[in-house]
Amino acid sequence: MSTETTKDESFENSHVLDPAATADSQETISKEITSVHEAYRQEVIAGKKAETQPRINFAPYRSSLLRYPTKNLHHVDPETIELCSPAFGQRDVHALESDLTIQHNGEPIGERIVVAGRVLDGDGRPVAGQLVEIWQANAAGRYIHKRDQHPAPIDPNFTGVGRAITGPNGEYSFTTIKPAPYPWKNHHNAWRPAHIHFSLFGTDFTQRMITQMYFPGDPLFSLDPIYQAITDQDARDRLVATYDHSITTHEWATGYNWDIVLTGSNRTWMEDEEGDH
Amino acid sequence: MSQAPKLKLAPTPGQTIGPFYGYALPFEKDNELVNQANPNSVRLHGVITDGKGEVIPDSLLEIWQADENGNVISRDGSLVRDGYTFTGWGRTAVDNVGHYTFTTVNPGATEEGKAPFIMLTVFARGLLNRLFTRIYLPEDTAALAADPLLSSLTEEQRKTLIATREEDGSLRFDIRLQGEHETVFLSYPRES
Numbered sequence: 001m002s003t004e005t006t007k008d009e010s011f012e013n014s015h016v017l018d019p020a021a022t023a024d025s026q027e028t029i030s031k032e033i034t035s036v037h038e039a040y041r042q043e044v045i046a047g048k049k050a051e052t053q054p055r056i057n058f059a060p061y062r063s064s065l066l067r068y069p070t071k072n073l074h075h076v077d078p079e080t081i082e083l084c085s086p087a088f089g090q091r092d093v094h095a096l097e098s099d100l101t102i103q104h105n106g107e108p109i110g111e112r113i114v115v116a117g118r119v120l121d122g123d124g125r126p127v128a129g130q131l132v133e134i135w136q137a138n139a140a141g142r143y144i145h146k147r148d149q150h151p152a153p154i155d156p157n158f159t160g161v162g163r164a165i166t167g168p169n170g171e172y173s174f175t176t177i178k179p180a181p182y183p184w185k186n187h188h189n190a191w192r193p194a195h196i197h198f199s200l201f202g203t204d205f206t207q208r209m210i211t212q213m214y215f216p217g218d219p220l221f222s223l224d225p226i227y228q229a230i231t232d233q234d235a236r237d238r239l240v241a242t243y244d245h246s247i248t249t250h251e252w253a254t255g256y257n258w259d260i261v262l263t264g265s266n267r268t269w270m271e272d273e274e275g276d277h
Numbered sequence: 278m279s280q281a282p283k284l285k286l287a288p289t290p291g292q293t294i295g296p297f298y299g300y301a302l303p304f305e306k307d308n309e310l311v312n313q314a315n316p317n318s319v320r321l322h323g324v325i326t327d328g329k330g331e332v333i334p335d336s337l338l339e340i341w342q343a344d345e346n347g348n349v350i351s352r353d354g355s356l357v358r359d360g361y362t363f364t365g366w367g368r369t370a371v372d373n374v375g376h377y378t379f380t381t382v383n384p385g386a387t388e389e390g391k392a393p394f395i396m397l398t399v400f401a402r403g404l405l406n407r408l409f410t411r412i413y414l415p416e417d418t419a420a421l422a423a424d425p426l427l428s429s430l431t432e433e434q435r436k437t438l439i440a441t442r443e444e445d446g447s448l449r450f451d452i453r454l455q456g457e458h459e460t461v462f463l464s465y466p467r468e469s
């Protein structure tokens with residue numbers, strides 16, 4: 001894990017040239033979001049199954065326009081390699097990598113928090129011994145990344161990158177600093193709600209996912225086209241951590257709980273079926 | 278195949294990887310599943326493009342595959358490569374001109390007569406959820422013809438999933454998220 005700005009980055013100022021950047025107003029974006037959501041609600045009333053994932057074709061998120069596949073995903077039954085996942089272990093990740101507040105000589109600025117929870121599969125079984133990676137902005141909303149040109153201070157004591165291996169019950173815990181919202185180029189006056197990026201592995205590689213965890217009550221939720229690309233309110237709520245006083249520690253850090261559910265493993269039921277023949 | 282059992286819990290939604298993963302996810306030798314000095318090493322490379330044919334430099338790819346004998350490996354050490362341990366998994370941040378490279382081996386067939394393939398996962402800014410696809414090796418034409426996925430595709434679609442073998446032995450596999458020759462991306466049972 002690099003604790004300094006990546007040296008071979010050469011994207012400097014490329015944010016200015018982002019062809020997807022628009023001068024649309026928040027009002028325009030919000031109207032588009034509302035109309036997609038309204039159409040979805042009508043479909044659900046008409047009996048359609050609730051959606052659990054974001055739309056990949058979601059125009060209010062302007063950079064998605066040329067980057068989503070236009071054809072339907074092709075349904076396939078997984079084969080051997082797809083029913084397994086790479087193995088990670090203590091050799092890959094040091095125990096201290098889950099504490100983002102001790103990576104430098106001094107204490108980072110901001111609100112110290114603990115984010116803890118479990119990684120489960122779609123059957124509710126714990127995903128044990130798997131890799132969890134996180135990255136995030138600092139307490140001022142700034143990433144240690146050359147492409148991040150937001151004029152907020154860099155914290156020399158905070159990189160914002162952590163890793164952990166889940167325990168036997170799928171549990172993980174990160175000690176970090178609460179990230180701040182930050183502006184971006186999607187439209188005029190666009191701000192992302194505060195979030196932590198999470199990368200997860202399951203028991204099957206088909207469960208691989210990257211997502212973002214949000215904090216309860218963020219006033220930016222309704223305005224954000226990335227969060228709102230999830231059309232279903234219950235599904236959106238699943239990305240929001242819960243304040244948990246049992247995780248909060250006396251005179252040290254406030255605590256948040258966030259459990260992650262991956263899609264269903266296909267190994268067990270497919271093997272059972274093979275056994276039937 | 279019978280019906281996959283229903284999920285007990287609703288899965289957590291995915292979100293885009295965003296633009297700022299570059300200091301977090303890449304690591305040393307992340308794209309070297311084997312050392313280049315390995316006599317059986319193969320270069321897997323290509324470009325990733327959008328609906329206008331423009332390259333997508335802000336994307337991250339991962340591959341997961343069997344070893345040369347078709348064995349699925351369950352060995353740690355992917356994040357701290359020692360140059361000897363084949364773990365079957367690799368990651369790479371696409372470069373400024375949308376090009377990627379992995380150093381790996383040709384996967385063997387996991388079962389007799391099956392067409393060998395490498396599993397590929399695509400993440401990118403602008404892509405709201407990850408995409409899965411397969412990179413098939415071009416050689417075993419009988420196995421390719423019998424492959425259930427490839428057989429269910431049109432000739433045009435099928436071509437997007439089969440890598441090209443270059444003169445030096447490299448595998449070339451381009452990824453097109455949208456537009457003409459759009460890559461076939463996959464969904465699996467029990468995603469919702």
Ligand SMILES: [Fe+2]
Pocket residue numbers: 137195197295297
């Ligand atoms: Fe972010």
